[in-house]
Amino acid sequence: MRPPRSLALRLGLAAGLWVAAGLGAASWFVTGIALRQVEAAFDARHEGLLDAAVAATALDAAGRIVVARAPAGADFERPFSGAYWQVTASDGAVATSRSLWDQALAPASAGHAGVLLRDTPGPRGERLRLAERDVMLPGAAAPAHVAVALSRGATEAEIARLRTVLLAAFAVLGIGLVGGVVATVVAGLAPLRRIRRALAEVRAGTRERLALDAPSELAPLVSEVDALIAGNRATVERARTHVGNLAHALKTPLAVLRNALEGGAPDVAAARAQAAALERLVHHHLARARTAARVAASAAPTVAPLAVAEEVASALRRLLGERGIVIAVAGDAAARLRVDPQDLTEMLGNLMENACKWARRRVEVSVAMADGVVVIGVGDDGPGLAAEQREAALRRGTRLDEAIPGTGLGLAIVADLAEIHGGVLELGPSAAGGLAATLRLPVLARGADG
Amino acid sequence: MRVLVVEDHAALAGQLVAALAEAGFVADHAADGEEGHFLGDTEPYDAVVLDLGLPRLDGASVLRRWRAAGRDMPVLILTARDGWSEKVAGLNAGADDYLTKPFAMPELVARIQALVRRAHGRSRPEIALGRLLVDTAGQRVTLDGQAVRLTGLEYRLLSYLALRAGQVVSKTELTEHLYAQDFDRDSNTLEVMVGRLRRKLGDGAIETLRGQGYRLVAPS
Numbered sequence: 219m220r221p222p223r224s225l226a227l228r229l230g231l232a233a234g235l236w237v238a239a240g241l242g243a244a245s246w247f248v249t250g251i252a253l254r255q256v257e258a259a260f261d262a263r264h265e266g267l268l269d270a271a272v273a274a275t276a277l278d279a280a281g282r283i284v285v286a287r288a289p290a291g292a293d294f295e296r297p298f299s300g301a302y303w304q305v306t307a308s309d310g311a312v313a314t315s316r317s318l319w320d321q322a323l324a325p326a327s328a329g330h331a332g333v334l335l336r337d338t339p340g341p342r343g344e345r346l347r348l349a350e351r352d353v354m355l356p357g358a359a360a361p362a363h364v365a366v367a368l369s370r371g372a373t374e375a376e377i378a379r380l381r382t383v384l385l386a387a388f389a390v391l392g393i394g395l396v397g398g399v400v401a402t403v404v405a406g407l408a409p410l411r412r413i414r415r416a417l418a419e420v421r422a423g424t425r426e427r428l429a430l431d432a433p434s435e436l437a438p439l440v441s442e443v444d445a446l447i448a449g450n451r452a453t454v455e456r457a458r459t460h461v462g463n464l465a466h467a468l469k470t471p472l473a474v475l476r477n478a479l480e481g482g483a484p485d486v487a488a489a490r491a492q493a494a495a496l497e498r499l500v501h502h503h504l505a506r507a508r509t510a511a512r513v514a515a516s517a518a519p520t521v522a523p524l525a526v527a528e529e530v531a532s533a534l535r536r537l538l539g540e541r542g543i544v545i546a547v548a549g550d551a552a553a554r555l556r557v558d559p560q561d562l563t564e565m566l567g568n569l570m571e572n573a574c575k576w577a578r579r580r581v582e583v584s585v586a587m588a589d590g591v592v593v594i595g596v597g598d599d600g601p602g603l604a605a606e607q608r609e610a611a612l613r614r615g616t617r618l619d620e621a622i623p624g625t626g627l628g629l630a631i632v633a634d635l636a637e638i639h640g641g642v643l644e645l646g647p648s649a650a651g652g653l654a655a656t657l658r659l660p661v662l663a664r665g666a667d668g
Numbered sequence: 669m670r671v672l673v674v675e676d677h678a679a680l681a682g683q684l685v686a687a688l689a690e691a692g693f694v695a696d697h698a699a700d701g702e703e704g705h706f707l708g709d710t711e712p713y714d715a716v717v718l719d720l721g722l723p724r725l726d727g728a729s730v731l732r733r734w735r736a737a738g739r740d741m742p743v744l745i746l747t748a749r750d751g752w753s754e755k756v757a758g759l760n761a762g763a764d765d766y767l768t769k770p771f772a773m774p775e776l777v778a779r780i781q782a783l784v785r786r787a788h789g790r791s792r793p794e795i796a797l798g799r800l801l802v803d804t805a806g807q808r809v810t811l812d813g814q815a816v817r818l819t820g821l822e823y824r825l826l827s828y829l830a831l832r833a834g835q836v837v838s839k840t841e842l843t844e845h846l847y848a849q850d851f852d853r854d855s856n857t858l859e860v861m862v863g864r865l866r867r868k869l870g871d872g873a874i875e876t877l878r879g880q881g882y883r884l885v886a887p888s
Contacts, residue, residue: 497770508751530752533759537766539786560753567752 226403233399237392245388252380260347260373261335268333268349268366271303275313275364277355283313283362293317298342300369308360325350325363337370345370409436413443420447457507464503471495505631509561509638520554521562523594524585530566531583534574543577545570549585553592555659557639565635568628569596569655576600576652587661591641594657597648608645608653632657669784669828670711670845671695674704674730675719675746684717687773688780692807692823694848701725708734708741712844714787715780716743720758728761735762742783744776781805788831795830798886800873802830811887816868821846825861829874829884838881 222228271285278284283305293301294315302318306325314322321341333351340346350365409432419425427447432440471492478488524547531545555562566583573581577598584595603611611629632655633643641659648654671693675681681697688695696711698704701722708716708730720727731743744765745758755766764786765779781804785793793805801810804827809816818826824846829837839858846858862882866874873887 505751529756529760533756536759536764560751563756564752567756 226400226407229403230396230400233403234396237395237399241388241392241395245384249381249384252384253377256373256376256380260368261349264335264347264349264366264368265333267303267368268351268364271305271366272351272353272364275305275353275355275362277307277357283307283311283355285313300340300344300346300371302340302346302365302367304365304367306363306365308358308362323348323365323367325365338367340367340369345374347373409433413440417443460503460507464499467499467503468496471499502631505564506634506638509558509564509635519559520556521559522551523553523555523562523566523592524549524551526559526562527566527570527583527585527594530563530570533567534570538574541574543574543579543581545574545581545583547583547585549583549594550587553585553587555592555661557659561635561639565632565657566594566596568632569594569657572596572628573598573600573653573655576602578652580650582648582650590661592659592661594659595654596657597650597654598652599648599650600652602647602652603645612643612645629655669693669714669824670848671780672698672704672708672711672713672716674698674701674708674716674722674727676700676722677719683773684776687777688717691777691781692820692827693780694824694846696848699723701727701730705730705733708739709737712841713741714784714845716741717746717776717780718743718763719746720754721748728758731758731761731763742787744779744783746771778805785831790831795833797830797833797873797884798888800869800887802827804831811869818865818868822861822865822868825858826865826869826884829882833884836877836881836883841881 222231274285276284276286285303285305293299294303294317297317297319299317301315302323303315304318304323304325305313312322318341323341324338331352333349335347335349338346338348346367347370348365348367350363352361353364354361409430413428413430413432413436416425416428416430420427427444428440429444430440475489475492475496478485478492527547527549531547534545570581570583573596577600580599582595582597584593584597586593586595612633629643629645636643636657636659639659641657644656644658646654646656669692671688673681673684673688673695675684675697676699678699681699685695685697693714696707696713698707702724704718704722705725707713718727718731722730727745731745734741734743742764743762744767745763746767746769747754747758748769758766764783767776767779781793785791785804793803795802795804799812803809807823807827809818809823809826825842828842828845843858862874862876870887873884875883875885877883
């Protein structure tokens with residue numbers, strides 16, 4: 219069965235079930251104890267009457283039973299009142315209360331010790347409580363039997379009244395408890411309603427951010443939502459900056475292009491060069507914009523860098539089939555990165571294509587993971603780069619607004635992407651004498667603040 | 669050489685077909701993925717230019733279906749997006765090369781020529797057969813260093829035979845690879861053309877094998 223959609227209803231129902239079960243058990247227990255108490259009180263009074271009857275009983279000189287003083291109470295005098303006594307001598311002679319009239323009680327068989335209490339039908343079929351015992355009367359040879367019977371009607375009326383009172387009390391208590399729970403839940407969910415209203419205001423634009431003083435359980439939610447809002451705002455801000463940068467970067471080549479085309483003899487070569495520069499700029503900014511938006515907008519899924527490297531390698535092998543370059547991919551298959559797979563493909567594609575471009579025979583790709591950093595190495599056996607050339611290749615494109623994309627654009631894009639993901643691209647000499655590019659990416663890429 | 673161009677952008681497709689025709693190819697055009705898939709599946713193309721963003725059936729799916737059906741002609745994919753993800757996806761779907769839009773037309777033609785050569789196991793654009801030299805990149809033919817003047821159709825016939833030099837090429841195969849899909853094929857035309865080529869290249873160059881076809885050898 220599906221739980222109801224409303225939290226308040228859900229909590230109210232659960233509390234109601236628990237309260238009902240708990241109160242049911244408690245009322246059963248309490249009622250049991252109270253009823254036993256009532257019965258015990260009646261029985262105690264009963265035994266008192268029996269003792270009085272025993273005390274009043276004696277034998278006269280002839281050995282006949284004489285009940286000198288009948289037990290107090292008009293009930294024993296009124297016929298069939300429900301209160302009776304009866305004394306049976308050892309020789310079978312019987313003395314009874316007036317109320318018993320011509321009837322007799324059925325005594326228990328003799329021989330039991332102490333007082334015997336039991337329920338028995340009376341002379342008119344009414345339910346009686348009977349107390350009886352054997353008594354050794356002074357001067358008698360054998361014990362006499364004394365019995366006092368009282369109607370159960372009064373006891374039962376008392377028990378019924380008690381039951382009704384207890385049941386009513388527990389019902390009132392239960393309703394009160396459930397009501398209290400429902401009220402608590404409704405009051406407890408009030409902060410959620412407040413957050414919802416605040417979010418609606420943020421969406422409507424009348425509020426900057428939530429900034430609510432929420433209870434400690436909800437405070438993390440509020441601060442996460444505020445962080446998300448701030449992240450989105452930063453993304454928009456970045457996009458605006460980026461568009462500005464792009465427009466500025468495009469202005470120079472456009473101006474040159476215009477100059478080249480104006481005047482009597484258009485300089486076609488210069489125009490062509492500027493068109494190429496424009497294209498590179500667009501390419502560069504597109505790559506960066508795509509990534510920045512992705513990084514800011516969402517939590518990236520985990521990807522296996524080794525699998526991505528192998529995919530890129532298989533694509534490159536198709537592309538470079540006839541050049542006979544071996545692309546060897548090896549490393550930690552269990553390594554995982556939280557990076558957009560497209561970005562990782564972009565970085566590895568650029569690095570590995572660059573390596574293939576310069577390699578003589580072999581490109582080595584390695585993947586390793588240590589201390590929360592995934593290290594991806596791409597090395598070739600080509601001519602390599604001198605230290606100052608390596609620096610230049612990395613410097614290019616790092617300052618977005620002043621970048622002039624050149625021939626080393628591939629590496630610059632990788633360096634940009636690595637930086638956006640909180641990582642770094644390093645260049646150095648490879649063991650085979652060529653260039654070794656080392657990409658270090660944190661396992662958990664930087665979030666919206668990157 | 670027949671090339672299939674699968675491109676939905678009409679202007680670009682027109683430029684592609686024109687540039688390929690100028691380079692000595694016969695180009696057929698399909699404007700959507702389904703038509704492109706059908707043509708590539710039924711006609712013997714020497715190369716395909718395949719746009720990835722196509723209506724009705726995307727380029728990568730078209731390519732995967734061809735490869736799954738054993739169609740192994742070289743395919744160059746065109747992508748509007750310059751990301752590596754698309755390149756990798758396209759290449760791993762079975763493409764042999766890729767170009768990112770915008771591209772320069774001579775670059776595309778050179779890539780197609782290279783793909784066709786590669787498919788015939790040749791890495792250099794010049795095919796030398798003794799005194800005869802066929803330059804498939806520059807569409808030039810020389811005999812003893814002297815340029816031979818050929819019509820477009822004659823050049824197409826010679827270059828196809830040159831790529832398959834030493835092998836017997838049937839008349840059916842020749843007509844299939846020399847004319848566009850809707851061309852009225854007539855084997856007499858082919859014989860007339862072979863005759864004209866023989867006059868220009870000398871008798872020994874093109875051998876006729878009765879009932880089998882033609883073979884290009886080094887002229888004596």
